[in-house]
Each structure stands twice: as structure tokens, then as C-alpha cells.
Amino acid sequence: MFSYEYKLINDEKTLFEILNNINMESPICFDCESNGLEVRSVDMVGFSFCADGVHGYYVPLLHMAIGEDSCIRREVAKRALEIIFSHDLIGHNIKFDLSVTLHNFGIYPKRSCFDSMILAWLMNPNQSLKLDSLMQTHFSHKMIAFSEIVPKNSDFSYVPLDEACKYAAEDAVATFQLYHKLLSLCDESILNIAKSLEFPFIHSLCSMEDCGIAIDLNYFSTLRESISNKLMALQEQIHKAAGVEFNVNSTKQLAQVLFENLGLQTQKRGKSGYSTDESTLKALKDSHPIIPLLLEYREAFKLFSTYIEPFLKIDSKRIYTSFSHTGTNTGRLSSKSPNLQNIPVRSEMGKSIRGGFVAESGNVLVSLDYSQIELRLLAHFSEDSVLLESFANNIDIHAKTAGLIFKDKLDENFSHYRNIAKSINFGLIYGMGAKKLAQTLDISQKEAGAYIKAYFANFPSVKDFLERKKQEILERGYMETLIGRRRYFEFDMSNEFMIQAHLREGVNSIFQGSAADLIKLSMNRIFSEIEQMQRFGESRGEAKMLLQIHDELIFEIKEESADSISSRIKEIMENVYELRVPLVCNVSKGYTWADLK
């Protein structure tokens, strides 16, 4: 049963009386209300806190209806927040509250942070992590909905004070109670991951989000000019080749042009007619001159609309992403608004986007990426002697694989067979089937099946490991990573397709999730060694961690110390965890992101 008491605090004396009466060893649940969601631009409208699981206090800072005089003044609020931030803190998605406080008041907590959203995510990443649904699940309590008190196109600063107080106080008390409830429910191993890895990781993320990465707007303007010229020219050529003007971005219109007007032949795919995706177009590339034009147009338009245009709308020297700590089922991070984890790299035109991400004057960008981390984990888990020995001796693993499964054919075309081996190695981690491997390599399904068979004949312990894990997932209903992070699956035994899909997901999560474990451990170590939390918002140290892209970290470092600091980071990353194989990092530096790797 959930209940709470709420109280508005809008006089200074009461505020400090309450705060000073809280035992310094008691954690405080903290929640702030703002007039928007973009942490870098919003104003803190008020904040609530709870230290006993019963009383929720709301401190108004910016409420339109009552005016400044009835609110707590900023300098008073700052002193109050400094007291709160000298306690351990509890929050629900506390990264948001920390960022808003940092940007409004320039202060950052001095002690540990605990997060009920992260804890719930660790317990089961596949559940809704919203405070109201967790409260419904664990307390059968229905929270006041944000939409009930904030009309559309309005914001929290217009909410009548009493309602605001009731709402905000409920958030603080609910979070306090939920956090403790989850503590009582979760396994010790999950709690250990939370306390030793994920809770400290909040600070690593806050720091990266706060840093951002410098961009060269002139560079992007020039790129926009050349790509938009290119797009206009391509569009004209495409219309000419089609004999009709149409919207090239419309797959529907394009399908009509290609498969009806021009009479090109393809296999129908999808629910509503013809597919026009890249693989379909590539299969048709010699059958009509319009096809290569379309492929080029698609690539250029993607760069233009997804990257160049949005980046040019940013009116600051640096660009700031938001990392989602709990955005995946595997333990990985995700990045949004904008997503800086999918900046193009594979094609030359795509890579040009990276030239617009730069180091500020006097600095360089440094990238460190884990080499073959998922295959190293496969070697570690399976204890396959060939894999272990290859990694121990730093042998090219794809070449070694090719050597074993294509023994007699190797002389013919080495790089061809190395590529096949590479696809198989990737496929193992994805839980491949012969069909998809055949598609990827553009060979027959039978041939692909033979390759897979040849692989397992040469790597029997890999086969044993994968089958053992599938069996385990099926029996237990969950998988575990290197450090014990879990992902649960519900098996409907009447649906074979879903069973197989879950087993692939489960096996893949072992590698993807363990790799995430390792890089997060590294990031925490790097953060606490090279970045000092008390430097937040002021002049930072000589090195800043800017981005994580799953198996890679990007730093901005003062030029003169770049070499020494990056070798120290490399040392941390390579020694973060003892596996049965060495962990290896590649390091590169440059003035722009395009210069890395």
C-alpha cells in the first residue's frame, strides 16, 4: 500500500530547518520539475525531495501564477540544493535531474547516486521503466499523470501550485519507496552490478553529455552546398531516365516507375507491393541506367536529411547527444537527439560527414576501440583451443578461420575465403542460419550450409558452447553476461519460430551484453582517473571523454598530453577484466573524426 504526505515549502526558514534535520547518512530522494525536456535549455520550475519515505516536500522556483515573491529565490535554492547534493541521492532517471541542476545552478552531487529506473532495468530490461507503471506493478498505485495536470502546449510552470506540489511530492515519495522495494526484491548479483557499475556510470554519462563534441559549421555548410547540387542533378537525371517526373523519395511512386512503367523484373516483397531497397536495386544495376543513379541519390539524400541538415540547425559550437542508459535490452547504451552512434563511416561520401566533427584548438581527438571484442568473448566463454591460441598470439582470426575450413582451396583466392570466414564469424555471434548467410555472401543456401558445417567441425567447442547456452536459456528463461547482467525471455512452446528467435537473441546478448559490461567498466575507471567530478562545469582536465560507440571511445585531449594520456587509457581498457584471451585496443588520433582509425 502506498501513501504519502505532501507539503509546499516556500519560505527559507522552513526549508533549511527541514534540510538540516535530515541525518547526513540518509539518502535523499530528489526530483526536479522543469519547463521542458532538453536538459541544456530548460529552467528548473521547482524540485521535490523525500528522505523518510512518507513526506514529500515541494520547493517552487518558477511558477507563473504566484509570481517570484511566493517562490524560493535562486540563491536560496542553490544553497538548499548544495545541502541535498551532499547526501547520497536517489532518483528515477536521475541523470535528467542532475543535468538540469547542473545547467541551472552549476552544482553536481558529491556522493553516490542510486536510480530506481536503472535498478528496475537491471532486474528486467524488457519491462516498462516508467515510474507510474512500476508503481502500478509493485504497489498497485496509480500515480497522478503528467497529462492530467499539464495541458498540451503548456508546461509545468503554469500548473497551479497546489497541484504541482501534490504531483511533485508524489514523484519523490514514490521513487523513494520504489527504490527500497526493488532493493528488497532483487538478487544480490544484480544489486552488485548496480552499485559497482551502473550507478557510478551515471556520472560518466553526465560528463560526456555535458562535454558534447565540437563541430565545424562552415565545413557542414560547404558539404550541404555540394551535396544539394549533386542531389538536384541526380534528380533531374532520374526523371529523364524515367521519362516522367515523380517524387524519388516515395517508394510507392518509385516502384510504379521501375516495375510498371519501365517494366523491370523483380521478386515481389513486402505486404504492399514491390520493394525498392538497396539489395533489390543492386540486383538490377545492369538492367537500366536509372538504377545506379537511384543508388547514388539514396546515399546522398540520406546524408543530407539525416546528418547535414540537422547538424546545421544546431546553433552552437558543440553538439550534444543524449545517452539512454536503459535504452537497450542487452546492456548497451543508445544515443539520441541526435544519435552520434551512427555517424557514417562505411562509404567515402558518408565518411565525409566525420570531417565536420573536430577537436577544439590546441586539442586532438583520440579514438580507442576494442579489437574483435565479441569474438574474444566467444574465445573466452567457449575455451576453444584454436581461438584461444590465435588471440594469444595476435593472429588474424578471420584468416585463421579461413585456413581451417577451406584448407585445400586457399591458394585460389585468399581474400575471398577470408571474407566468407569473416561473415561466418560474425554470423556466430548473431545466431546465423544458412539462409541469411547465403544472402549475405550471395551464394546458394546449400553452399552456406556446408560452410557452417565445416566451421563447426573445426571448432567443436564453439558448437558445444552455443548449444549449451541455448539449452540453458530455454531451461532458465534468461541469459547472463560476463558480470551477470540478465535478460529474460518468455517462451511460448507452441511457437517454434519465436523460440528460435529468442534463442538467437539470447545467445547474441551474451556477446553484445558482455562487451557492454567491459567498456562500461573501462569508462568508469577512466572517468574516475582522468576526470574529477568536482571539475564539472568549470575548467576540466586535460582529457575529456566525449563519446562511446559500443566498442570505441572518443576523447578530446590537449595536444601535448595526448600521447601519454591515451597510452594510460589504453592500459586501463586492456586490463579492465581478466579474460582467457588478451584484450587489445587500437589507438588513433587526429584533428577531425575523419582522421581517426
Add this chain to the structure above:
DNA sequence: TGTGATAGCTCG
């Protein structure tokens, strides 16, 4: 004018 689904593409 807004919203959700679909198709397609970017990355690791």
C-alpha cells in the same frame, strides 16, 4: 494539423 505504421538507411 497531428499521429502511427511502414520502408529504408545509418552505425556497432
Add this chain to the structure above:
DNA sequence: GTACGAGCTATCACAC
């Protein structure tokens, strides 16, 4: 209907 994990943009159909 059989290769894992993400996020963004455009079009299109349909609601208000």
C-alpha cells in the same frame, strides 16, 4: 517467417 542491437527521416493513410 529464421542474423543481433539501436535511432532518424520520409511518405502515406487516417484521424481530428
